[in-house]
Amino acid sequence: MDQKAESGMSRGNSNCTGTVVFLGPPGAGKGTQARLLARYLQIPHISTGDIFRENVGRGTPLGLLAKVFMDRGELVSDDVVNEMVRQRFRDPDCGKGFLLDGYPRTRAQAETLKEMLQHRGCESPVVVNLGVSYTEVVKRLSGRRICPICQRTYNLVSQPPRNDSACDDDGASLEQRPDDREEAIRERLASYDAQTAPLIEYYKKEGRFYEVNADRSPEQITDELMRVFDR
Ligand SMILES: [Zn+2]
Numbered sequence: 001m002d003q004k005a006e007s008g009m010s011r012g013n014s015n016c017t018g019t020v021v022f023l024g025p026p027g028a029g030k031g032t033q034a035r036l037l038a039r040y041l042q043i044p045h046i047s048t049g050d051i052f053r054e055n056v057g058r059g060t061p062l063g064l065l066a067k068v069f070m071d072r073g074e075l076v077s078d079d080v081v082n083e084m085v086r087q088r089f090r091d092p093d094c095g096k097g098f099l100l101d102g103y104p105r106t107r108a109q110a111e112t113l114k115e116m117l118q119h120r121g122c123e124s125p126v127v128v129n130l131g132v133s134y135t136e137v138v139k140r141l142s143g144r145r146i147c148p149i150c151q152r153t154y155n156l157v158s159q160p161p162r163n164d165s166a167c168d169d170d171g172a173s174l175e176q177r178p179d180d181r182e183e184a185i186r187e188r189l190a191s192y193d194a195q196t197a198p199l200i201e202y203y204k205k206e207g208r209f210y211e212v213n214a215d216r217s218p219e220q221i222t223d224e225l226m227r228v229f230d231r
Helices: 003-007 030-041 048-058 061-071 078-089 107-120 134-141 182-206 218-230
Strands: 018-023 045-047 097-101 126-131 144-146 153-155 209-213
Touching: 018 030, 018 182, 030 045, 030 097, 030 126, 030 218, 045 048, 048 061, 048 078, 061 078, 078 107, 107 182, 126 182, 134 182, 182 209, 209 218
Parallel strands: 018 097, 018 126, 045 097, 126 209
Antiparallel strands: 144 153
């Protein structure tokens, strides 16, 4: 981690310990690592997936707007996402900082985030990018199986069922989602890369960017993250 990023968590405004932004493609283990690190740093883990579900579930005006995009199979617009995040930041648990998972997703969102942080008297975020190879992601995701009856999910490599390819709960034959086939995974990764490349470039220039090799085991990744933020 570079010098600026190292001191990033302890410098700055007293009511703002720090902001961490987590980036990583599907299969990098981003959600799991984000949750663990947030707990370790004692700051809330803010996932856009959770914020979307909550707003849509409660039928808030922003949730209804977001649903229009989602029903069309489109990405929710920057305006709507920014506003949802802005409202979440007002919650009392956000006083000391937060870890963002799934936001920002575009360069425009990153610029809005920077303004929001400046407004709160916080420094720019420390950005963690979980870098993982296509081969490793395909290995992880192509092992995913789902039970067509109870929807329980398994992974033939990391969470296999007791019997070969049958659900532990009801014995139904496990299935692979079309999304988890190798070709579909490669397409999702390529589109993630195309979308995220400008964001990564932006944060590298901002100077508090930290790349973690996420080809390794979850335990090794967690260890490295904790070491980095301890410094
Ligand atoms: Zn089942």
